[in-house]
Amino acid sequence: MAKKVVASLKKEGGVSFSRVIKMERSPKTGAYVFKEAIVESTNVKDFFSKK
Numbered sequence: 001m002a003k004k005v006v007a008s009l010k011k012e013g014g015v016s017f018s019r020v021i022k023m024e025r026s027p028k029t030g031a032y033v034f035k036e037a038i039v040e041s042t043n044v045k046d047f048f049s050k051k
Contacts, residue, residue: 022048
């Protein structure tokens with residue numbers, strides 16, 4: 001269950017970025033924790049595939 005939010009983080013002639021949010025379950029408490037990062041648009045799938 002992940003959600004991708006695209007922000008306007010583009011530079012002209014540069015690399016485009018995306019703001020991504022991933023929901024994970026905390027091993028300690030069992031509650032959900034949200035991990036947020038700004039990654040290159042080409043590496044979004046890699047971010048979600050990591051555990």
